[in-house]
Amino acid sequence: MTEDYRSMWTDLGLNLEAHDALLGVLGPAYQNIYLAQKDRPEGMGYFDFVMSEVHGLRIKELLDEKKAGRKIIGCYCVFVPEEIALAANATLVGLCSGADFATEEVEKLLPRNTCALIKSSFGFKLGKVCPYLESADMIVGENTCDGKKKAYETFKGLVDNLYVMDLPQVKSEQGRILLKSEYLRFKAAVEALTGVQITADSLKQAIRTVNAKRAAVHRLSALRKADPAPISGLDALLVNQVFFYDNPARFTASVEKICDELEKRIVESKGVFPKKAPRILVSGCPQAVPNWKLPLIVETAGAVIVGEESCVGERGTRNLTDDSGNTIEEMMEAIIDRYYQVDCAIFTPNPDRLAHIEEMAAAYKADGVIHYGLQFCQPYLMESIPVEKALEQKGMPTLRIETDYSMEDMGQLKTRIEAFIEQLR
Amino acid sequence: MSKRYAGIDIGSRSIELVVVDDRGNILCSLQADTGFDPMAEAGRLISGVEYDRIMATGYGRSLFEISFEAPTVTEIKAHAKGARAFFPEARTVLDIGGQDSKAIALFPNGKVKKFEMNDRCAAGTGKFIEIMARALGFDIDSFGREALLAVNDLTISSMCTVFAESEVTSLIAKGQNPREIARGLHISVIRRVAGMISRVASDGNLVFTGGVAKNPCMRTFLEQKLGCDIMVPDDPQCVGALGAALLAVEKD
Numbered sequence: 001m002t003e004d005y006r007s008m009w010t011d012l013g014l015n016l017e018a019h020d021a022l023l024g025v026l027g028p029a030y031q032n033i034y035l036a037q038k039d040r041p042e043g044m045g046y047f048d049f050v051m052s053e054v055h056g057l058r059i060k061e062l063l064d065e066k067k068a069g070r071k072i073i074g075c076y077c078v079f080v081p082e083e084i085a086l087a088a089n090a091t092l093v094g095l096c097s098g099a100d101f102a103t104e105e106v107e108k109l110l111p112r113n114t115c116a117l118i119k120s121s122f123g124f125k126l127g128k129v130c131p132y133l134e135s136a137d138m139i140v141g142e143n144t145c146d147g148k149k150k151a152y153e154t155f156k157g158l159v160d161n162l163y164v165m166d167l168p169q170v171k172s173e174q175g176r177i178l179l180k181s182e183y184l185r186f187k188a189a190v191e192a193l194t195g196v197q198i199t200a201d202s203l204k205q206a207i208r209t210v211n212a213k214r215a216a217v218h219r220l221s222a223l224r225k226a227d228p229a230p231i232s233g234l235d236a237l238l239v240n241q242v243f244f245y246d247n248p249a250r251f252t253a254s255v256e257k258i259c260d261e262l263e264k265r266i267v268e269s270k271g272v273f274p275k276k277a278p279r280i281l282v283s284g285c286p287q288a289v290p291n292w293k294l295p296l297i298v299e300t301a302g303a304v305i306v307g308e309e310s311c312v313g314e315r316g317t318r319n320l321t322d323d324s325g326n327t328i329e330e331m332m333e334a335i336i337d338r339y340y341q342v343d344c345a346i347f348t349p350n351p352d353r354l355a356h357i358e359e360m361a362a363a364y365k366a367d368g369v370i371h372y373g374l375q376f377c378q379p380y381l382m383e384s385i386p387v388e389k390a391l392e393q394k395g396m397p398t399l400r401i402e403t404d405y406s407m408e409d410m411g412q413l414k415t416r417i418e419a420f421i422e423q424l425r
Numbered sequence: 426m427s428k429r430y431a432g433i434d435i436g437s438r439s440i441e442l443v444v445v446d447d448r449g450n451i452l453c454s455l456q457a458d459t460g461f462d463p464m465a466e467a468g469r470l471i472s473g474v475e476y477d478r479i480m481a482t483g484y485g486r487s488l489f490e491i492s493f494e495a496p497t498v499t500e501i502k503a504h505a506k507g508a509r510a511f512f513p514e515a516r517t518v519l520d521i522g523g524q525d526s527k528a529i530a531l532f533p534n535g536k537v538k539k540f541e542m543n544d545r546c547a548a549g550t551g552k553f554i555e556i557m558a559r560a561l562g563f564d565i566d567s568f569g570r571e572a573l574l575a576v577n578d579l580t581i582s583s584m585c586t587v588f589a590e591s592e593v594t595s596l597i598a599k600g601q602n603p604r605e606i607a608r609g610l611h612i613s614v615i616r617r618v619a620g621m622i623s624r625v626a627s628d629g630n631l632v633f634t635g636g637v638a639k640n641p642c643m644r645t646f647l648e649q650k651l652g653c654d655i656m657v658p659d660d661p662q663c664v665g666a667l668g669a670a671l672l673a674v675e676k677d
Contacts (some may be wrong), residue, residue: 409545412544415484415499415501416540416544418499419499419500419502419537423537423539
């Protein structure tokens, strides 16, 4: 990257030395994990470019948007409605939480037995290495699991622009009322931040923009049903990860372009893995950039990941928002309805999630399910046992893994996952 | 002459090499300590035998694959295959090796149905037993026999190797009988592996493999705990290597 960015990073208050170290790890990792794959779709070139400029050009774009008067809102969760941000002339971006950073500093503020994702979000702040976070005019925290809820109490002392959104934990009439009041409160807060009143027109346009982005990902997902798989799970995960960072319209166009290419591949029966390669559905905790550990092991062992039941995946992107309303009230109701369906493990009980896993396993013709749990993530680890039991009862082989962002268990994970894949052959 | 197939199991403590003919009959079986240079040891072992094909398993399999261009298979599949060769009716395999322990449930046809592994710490592994034997002044071969001579029960509450070792030290300081401490340690490992076996929800004939299967106290107490007979091959340490050799036959 150019010196241009160095002054930009300095202005943002990043720790250049630490940031160089981070990029020094990320670059080669991306090379070894992504660029080393064979027969990748040409359209992935765009995503390679996005990744190479993830802390460069994209940040410059955001800063240019800021100069032109737009506001940047950073978030950590799929419950934060992008429609509301866009309708009020703001840009929503996901914040970094996929790698260990400044762990020693983090553990001065958080207990050791906090999940890697929460620790990472603190690490990127404390280490001053996330330009998205430093560019954000508003950071939205959300009351999902207990870990996040309590961590935001401490995070509030680290930033001056944290907005905490409450979320229901039960799908009930009262639960929906809470979500509605929180989304209305968020709408008012975003309008206050940007000074832009949301109108029926701007909200409709925003719903359509976000729906288009989701629809493109739905199209991509549907193409992954083909055998041989036309795209690797690693590449598809990357698309789902970039979903949170990129300019929505450009992202949509780039995904559609890949889909056109994949359709041709399917007609030619061309795949990234041989036909009949074991097909894996991954279900569980989110895998944020650059957490590519699981798909790397699975796909170097000769199986292909065909779907992600995950926030960075179908849990986050399924279901469009109804855009047929004509008033702000009608469209806000549609937004609430859409997000209220997200079957995050913070809900109790949460039967929709199991139903969705079963539906995905059938739709993507999975031979087995790997339940991906982050160590100390109580909601998903709790659900992993009944999920495993229910799937196995229906004859679906399931492997539960519990891991973190470190590489120390790579050998053990490799053995387990290879043995699981042998079991499916 | 029939083709010869080798299987090599590169474990954390020992390396086993088994050579079979094309009908799976064992032609030779060798063993060496893993030491600090597993590939040099593996190289020495294979240089002493003749074979046409070789397959590697164990934690050193990936390194062997690179060094000797051999196909590999996981320990889980290799142990399942090897255990069934000794006992065709086996439905569950318990392997306790030096570095990890695993419970494997099999389908009636021998395919792996489900497995559980303890692989992130030494609790419930051969390493745990080895360290505890040393803390009590027993050698590894007599440890199980001595434990069987204990009369009274004594509970060891720590599963962690580090904590258990200090628990043992304090029990010795209290004047407790070393055989009873040894018995308590064996029972604590049994509790752990019995939990793994129940999690793979397997029933039916159980084969016990790996170096720890040579320990008579483990066998006796495991039978008591599970309430069934368990089967142990004559040489339980070579099961993984045998499985790999048989899979090499199948692959050819």
